[in-house]
Amino acid sequence: MNIKSRNLGQLEELCSDIRERIIDVVSRNGGHFSSTLGAVELTVAMHKVFDVQKDPFIFDVSHQCYPHKLLTGRWEEFETIRQFRGLSGFTKPKESSADYFVAGHSSTSISLAVGAAKAIKLKKEKRIPVVMIGDGSMTAGMVYEALNELGDIKLPVVIILNDNEMSIAKPIGSISKYLSKILAGKFYQSFREKIDRNIIQKLPEGATYIAKKIEESMKLITPGIIFEEMGIDYIGPIDGHNLEEIIETLEIAKAMNKPVIVHARTVKGKGYSIAEGQHEHWHGVGPFNKDNGEFIKKVSAKSATAVFADALVNLATKYDNVVGVTAAMPSGTGIDKLMKEFPTRFWDVAIAEQHAVTSMAAMAKEGFKPYITIYSTFLQRGYDQIIHDVCLMSLPVVFAIDRAGIVGNDGETHQGAFDISYLRFLPNMVLFAPRDEETLNLAIEYSYTLDKPCAIRYPRGAFTPLSFKATAFEFGKAELLKEGTSNKLFIGYGAGVSRACETQELHKEDIAILDLRFVKPLDKELLKQLSKKYNDWYIFSDSQKQGGVGSAILEFLNEEKININLTSFEYEDHFIEHGDTKVVEESLGLLPSLLVNKIN
Ligand SMILES: Cc1ncc(C[n+]2csc(CCOP(=O)(O)OP(=O)(O)O)c2C)c(N)n1
Ligand SMILES: CC(=O)[C@@H](O)[C@H](O)COP(=O)(O)O
Numbered sequence: 001m002n003i004k005s006r007n008l009g010q011l012e013e014l015c016s017d018i019r020e021r022i023i024d025v026v027s028r029n030g031g032h033f034s035s036t037l038g039a040v041e042l043t044v045a046m047h048k049v050f051d052v053q054k055d056p057f058i059f060d061v062s063h064q065c066y067p068h069k070l071l072t073g074r075w076e077e078f079e080t081i082r083q084f085r086g087l088s089g090f091t092k093p094k095e096s097s098a099d100y101f102v103a104g105h106s107s108t109s110i111s112l113a114v115g116a117a118k119a120i121k122l123k124k125e126k127r128i129p130v131v132m133i134g135d136g137s138m139t140a141g142m143v144y145e146a147l148n149e150l151g152d153i154k155l156p157v158v159i160i161l162n163d164n165e166m167s168i169a170k171p172i173g174s175i176s177k178y179l180s181k182i183l184a185g186k187f188y189q190s191f192r193e194k195i196d197r198n199i200i201q202k203l204p205e206g207a208t209y210i211a212k213k214i215e216e217s218m219k220l221i222t223p224g225i226i227f228e229e230m231g232i233d234y235i236g237p238i239d240g241h242n243l244e245e246i247i248e249t250l251e252i253a254k255a256m257n258k259p260v261i262v263h264a265r266t267v268k269g270k271g272y273s274i275a276e277g278q279h280e281h282w283h284g285v286g287p288f289n290k291d292n293g294e295f296i297k298k299v300s301a302k303s304a305t306a307v308f309a310d311a312l313v314n315l316a317t318k319y320d321n322v323v324g325v326t327a328a329m330p331s332g333t334g335i336d337k338l339m340k341e342f343p344t345r346f347w348d349v350a351i352a353e354q355h356a357v358t359s360m361a362a363m364a365k366e367g368f369k370p371y372i373t374i375y376s377t378f379l380q381r382g383y384d385q386i387i388h389d390v391c392l393m394s395l396p397v398v399f400a401i402d403r404a405g406i407v408g409n410d411g412e413t414h415q416g417a418f419d420i421s422y423l424r425f426l427p428n429m430v431l432f433a434p435r436d437e438e439t440l441n442l443a444i445e446y447s448y449t450l451d452k453p454c455a456i457r458y459p460r461g462a463f464t465p466l467s468f469k470a471t472a473f474e475f476g477k478a479e480l481l482k483e484g485t486s487n488k489l490f491i492g493y494g495a496g497v498s499r500a501c502e503t504q505e506l507h508k509e510d511i512a513i514l515d516l517r518f519v520k521p522l523d524k525e526l527l528k529q530l531s532k533k534y535n536d537w538y539i540f541s542d543s544q545k546q547g548g549v550g551s552a553i554l555e556f557l558n559e560e561k562i563n564i565n566l567t568s569f570e571y572e573d574h575f576i577e578h579g580d581t582k583v584v585e586e587s588l589g590l591l592p593s594l595l596v597n598k599i600n
């Protein structure tokens with residue numbers, strides 16, 4: 001699509017067409033709706049001013065990249081967004097060369113731009129990285145690590161700060177307050193008065209002259225702007241839905257030939273009135289009726305997240321040293337419920353996984369019992385903190401790991417595949433998992449009694465109901481759910497137990513089923529006993545094979561010199577793509593009907 005030759009009127013029409021396409025497709029497929037609608041004009045302006053063929057276009061998180069996809073040859077294919085083998089909901093270079101980098105986790109964009117800018121300089125090329133980052137993503141530490149260097153080396157980078165005064169939930173912290181204060185101020189008017197559009201437009205493309213003029217004006221308008229103090233020029237706030245103004249400002253920023261932040265005020269959900277504004281539930285949506293905004297609800301059982309939240313409410317009611325934290329995912333992790341009931345003991349700390357872990361380590365040292373409620377994929381951000389601040393001191397912090405296993409349409413950046421592998425080899429760490437709702441309640445109760453760091457994992461959505469009566473957790477104890485007459489043993493961990501049960505039901509033999517419960521420490525005694533009776537073992541767990549549950553058991557068998565045929569039905573050594581969870585599991589050969597054949 002050639003944007004360069006279009007005039008303002010045509011570009012505004014294009015914005016309407018883009019919005020219509022997004023509303024239509026997302027209402028059917030689901031997706032990141034309000035973020036992407038709010039970024040339409042900013043994205044069109046980026047494409048007008050910069051050259052996507054050569055300038056790195058870097059989208060933070062990249063959940064707002066739908067307009068960019070539509071502008072870069074994916075208008076028709078957009079129909080398939082977030083569906084299996086269809087377009088990804090995030091930027092993905094394998095999908096298009098217009099996508100500079102994979103993203104999905106927040107606040108990496110400015111570091112990428114700094115790296116790209118250094119490379120461009122060394123290669124003596126004339127390109128300029130352009131970043132789009134949201135106000136929520138500006139709360140993470142990585143951003144300030146990158147700005148700290150950028151303000152010093154002063155390489156040309158244009159950062160568009162897309163400020164809708166929302167993260168997924170309300171943005172948290174002093175940076176957010178600071179940005180809001182700027183938006184609320186009168187800078188915008190003064191800025192418009194000082195920089196006369198007509199004068200600037202008539203100037204020759206002399207970067208230094210324009211830059212000087214901007215600088216002079218900005219000094220008058222924005223004393224003490226934090227970014228200026230860090231050595232990065234600041235322009236704004238501008239109206240992020242006024243195409244003419246955005247294009248003009250980006251032209252200026254580009255000509256300045258140094259690091260510049262363009263602060264744009266936008267409205268999340270812009271163009272779909274029902275979603276416009278600060279409505280958290282329009283951030284990521286399932287299919288909905290676009291005429292009235294009603295969600296097409298599937299009747300489903302209570303989610304593991306909701307079961308967890310209720311269990312934690314009970315615990316926090318009983319024990320007043322129970323505290324907890326989320327890193328910007330209050331509703332996603334269910335902790336919003338606790339923040340309401342116990343506002344002085346549960347916190348959203350913004351997109352700050354590292355800080356969440358370390359601050360809770362200190363609370364544990366002070367005698368509190370912290371629950372870090374977090375998605376498996378985002379806990380990766382706080383890894384050194386788990387080792388250095390929690391495990392080394394063996395502090396009784398509980399990691400309540402949500403979204404373990406395949407998460408569905410978000411795909412490879414978000415799959416909860418690796419937590420067992422990256423936590424299992426940490427000294428002092430205890431790992432256990434519930435198989436269903438009832439055992440999740442028991443697991444939360446049990447976690448309170450442990451005087452060590454531990455991690456409990458549970459899946460996105462609801463558990464498959466099981467009929468086994470639940471027994472209390474005991475340190476390092478597995479639970480044999482049934483004996484069998486064949487020489488096979490199915491070993492399930494967490495949600496893997498129900499897959500083991502379903503596979504057993506489809507199999508003609510009568511097979512024993514073990515709920516492992518603890519992958520660290522293993523129930524070595526029971527495993528030894530079972531090895532005398534069964535010698536074909538099959539592992540069912542929603543986790544990476546390398547370092548996962550099968551690995552743990554193989555290490556044990558090897559140490560004990562026990563000879564068992566072991567097959568692990570965990571994830572193979574590749575990243576797992578997006579799509580409906582069941583469809584993805586089918587493609588991996590992990591549905592019970594397919595596993596039965598493999599076993600045969
Ligand atoms: C490291 C990390 N933690 C949490 C998330 C979950 N997450 C995705 S988008 C988002 C909010 C981002 O807010 P903002 O940057 O303002 O974008 P907006 O949706 O408002 O456009 C969060 C918390 C993530 N993607 N990465
Ligand atoms: C972009 C992002 O990281 C979040 O919006 C994420 O997609 C939420 O996932 P859930 O839908 O599982 O809460």
Ligand SMILES: [Mg+2]
Pocket residue numbers: 134135136137162163164165166167
């Ligand atoms: Mg935002």
